[in-house]
Amino acid sequence: MKSSKSLAGLASLSGLVYSTEAGRMCPACRQALTACVCGKPSLPKGDGIVRVSRETKGRAGKGVTLVKGVPLDEAELMALGKTLKTACGSGGTVKDGMIEIQGDHRERVIELLKKQGRWTVKQAGG
Template sequence: MGNKNKLNSLEDLGNFVFSTGEEPVFDDEETNSPSPGEQYLEAHFSNKGRGGKTVTVVKGFHGSETDLKELGKFLKTKCGVGGSVKNGEIIIQGNYRDRVMELLKDEGYNVKRVGG
């Protein structure tokens, strides 16, 4: 990309094809997330693949990545622990499933306890 030639017209672009069809769909960042009452989340307890460390996993969130990260930050702050948001899941360090379920219900989410 070290080419320092300036483009003076559309012909300088070469053989690009421009379409006037439907607008392209970009990442979830532009979509609105469903309201909490329309969300059906699952609260899991897991220690598999984590070196024996216990975590609470929240699955089933539909919406933008930004909203998911904000919800993850809210849960981590309220539980006073660390965690992460990966692959559409919120991972909270420790067994905080009951607390997480309570917090999500208070925010208006539909939450289901999954597993032991």
């Protein structure tokens, strides 16, 4: 026999998960997933300066160029990362709001970002 406390706990877990009108529903805000705003990340907040640096930590001595502080959403950041990687002729990735480009391409990346004229670009580190 279940106690009233455990039944009350189970009742709090229930909620609308799917609606025939809107499809899947967000359990937090109870809106359709397409209209949900609670789970969407906002643009990274910063001081408005894009910083370009070189880092070797955790990469077995291999250097990468990091671009941090670009105020773009994920899709635009991916497109900018692809453009920079192509211009540098190198591989890389976009993760955690940063663009990583394999190798030391700081000067070229700074030049390309300044040409766009959208942000203040500075070299960080040595």
